[in-house]
Amino acid sequence: MPIQVDIIAQDRHVWSGEADMVVIPGSQGDMGVLPNHAPLLTTLKPGFLRVRKGGEELVFTVVGGVVEVRPDRVIVLADAAEHVEEIDVARAQAAKERAERILAEAPRDSEAYLAALAALRRANLRLEAVRRYRREKPISTPGQGQ
Numbered sequence: 001m002p003i004q005v006d007i008i009a010q011d012r013h014v015w016s017g018e019a020d021m022v023v024i025p026g027s028q029g030d031m032g033v034l035p036n037h038a039p040l041l042t043t044l045k046p047g048f049l050r051v052r053k054g055g056e057e058l059v060f061t062v063v064g065g066v067v068e069v070r071p072d073r074v075i076v077l078a079d080a081a082e083h084v085e086e087i088d089v090a091r092a093q094a095a096k097e098r099a100e101r102i103l104a105e106a107p108r109d110s111e112a113y114l115a116a117l118a119a120l121r122r123a124n125l126r127l128e129a130v131r132r133y134r135r136e137k138p139i140s141t142p143g144q145g146q
Helices: 091-103 111-133
Strands: 002-010 012-020 021-026 029-033 042-043 047-053 056-070 075-081
Touching: 002 021, 012 047, 012 056, 012 075, 021 042, 021 056, 021 075, 047 111, 075 091, 091 111
Parallel strands: 002 075
Antiparallel strands: 002 012, 021 029, 021 047, 042 056, 047 056, 056 075
């Protein structure tokens, strides 16, 4: 008996479907959810949410938000979420470079610095998701010797 999964970001419904297992990046660490799991409400940390069905795995990046687990359903309400295959690598790389420039110039206690730090973390998460999970040719990251 599968579990229903709904992944919803602030701006759109990202994905819905059935799964055999969901691995969630919870605030206290990654946790696996199987059908008939005890009810649970937890916050998300930035990371990879993995949905497994049969021999396949779908991977999504999630940033912030909450997850409600019921015995028959997992509802993910994320601040931002996207399937790894949707990530625009050039856009993520440009966001990373832009954030790094701001971090180098902005005072550490400014709002601009904190916003750039959050943007850098999200860009790095997206680039890491592509490198680790995308099925096509991986991106090159400095220091990896590819």
